Amino acid sequence: MDLDLKGKKAIVTGGTRGIGRAVAESLAREGVNIAVCARTESGVVETVNALRALGVQAFGTALDVRDRDAFTKWHESACTELGGIDIAISNVSTRPTLSGEDGWREAFETDFLQHVRFAELSLPILARGKDTSLLFVSSIAATLMILPPGESAYGTMKAALISYMGQLAAKHGSSGVRVNAVSPGPIFFEGGVWDQIRKHQPDLFNRAAQMSALGRHGRPEEVADAITFLASPRAGFITGANLRIDGAMVKTVNH
Numbered sequence: 573m574d575l576d577l578k579g580k581k582a583i584v585t586g587g588t589r590g591i592g593r594a595v596a597e598s599l600a601r602e603g604v605n606i607a608v609c610a611r612t613e614s615g616v617v618e619t620v621n622a623l624r625a626l627g628v629q630a631f632g633t634a635l636d637v638r639d640r641d642a643f644t645k646w647h648e649s650a651c652t653e654l655g656g657i658d659i660a661i662s663n664v665s666t667r668p669t670l671s672g673e674d675g676w677r678e679a680f681e682t683d684f685l686q687h688v689r690f691a692e693l694s695l696p697i698l699a700r701g702k703d704t705s706l707l708f709v710s711s712i713a714a715t716l717m718i719l720p721p722g723e724s725a726y727g728t729m730k731a732a733l734i735s736y737m738g739q740l741a742a743k744h745g746s747s748g749v750r751v752n753a754v755s756p757g758p759i760f761f762e763g764g765v766w767d768q769i770r771k772h773q774p775d776l777f778n779r780a781a782q783m784s785a786l787g788r789h790g791r792p793e794e795v796a797d798a799i800t801f802l803a804s805p806r807a808g809f810i811t812g813a814n815l816r817i818d819g820a821m822v823k824t825v826n827h
């Protein structure tokens with residue numbers, strides 16, 4: 573299937589590692605020009621070089637998405653460098669460092685407000701294009717009633733993100749912008765959160781694999797390829813959808 577993505581322009585937050593990196597590479601393999609951001613300069617430089625090696629234009633900036641001014645500036649410059657935006661992928665999540673009420677406020681900033689900021693910057697630009705879409709990376713933590721200690725606020729913000737996604741889909745459909753989300757289950761990659769869990773909580777690591785109908789963790793590419801499809805004109809009638817990509821870890825029929 574030709575995804576009809578060649579020459580399109582995508583902006584991806586947190587595109588240097590894990591799911592975000594796999595999305596950037598998956599889109600680049602389809603001929604999409606890409607702008608990424610992440611905090612670590614070396615990761616940004618390495619990613620941009622790897623994307624360029626796939627034959628597309630690539631740009632990157634090191635910044636923290638919680639820094640509103642730097643984030644806004646990056647979004648503007650990415651749009652200029654790319655010559656517009658057709659695909660906007662809001663992928664970043666930042667591990668909380670605080671506890672109690674401060675932790676909830678931090679989670680709101682890191683796992684919700686920066687996605688709103690990204691959407692508000694992206695939607696007017698997407699509305700000017702054709703076959704454009706915005707996609708949020710949520711999590712099955714949005715629907716789980718039992719979460720690992722410390723992930724209560726994370727799950728709550730991921731649920732809010734899905735609600736926000738639906739509202740945006742209804743509001744912006746008439747402008748031709750599709751808005752979707754994906755909710756991955758446990759995704760393993762070296763240096764990622766499940767790699768840490770494998771090293772320090774092997775029981776939890778194995779339990780998570782067994783809970784999936786497929787008996788294993790997912791891979792970033794398995795999430796990225798679904799995102800690439802959802803971002804493509806081939807998914808032209810899909811909007812307001814939250815696609816679980818969890819190997820059927822969550823045992824409910826996904827109506």
Ligand SMILES: NC(=O)c1ccc[n+]([C@@H]2O[C@H](COP(=O)([O-])OP(=O)(O)OC[C@H]3O[C@@H](n4cnc5c(N)ncnc54)[C@H](OP(=O)(O)O)[C@@H]3O)[C@@H](O)[C@H]2O)c1
Pocket residue numbers: 585586587588589590591592609610611612613615635636637638663664665666667709710711712755756757758759760764765766792
């Ligand atoms: N991995 C999983 O099992 C899993 C499961 C469900 C959902 N998810 C969701 O998938 C998304 C990606 O997670 P991941 O596990 O693939 O990767 P990750 O290890 O969380 O890293 C994501 C990327 O975001 C960047 N980043 C993190 N905090 C940032 C900040 N404050 N400002 C700018 N960039 C930042 C990282 O680079 P720097 O560190 O250099 O900034 C990296 O490029 C998240 O929304 C996460 O909640 C992941």
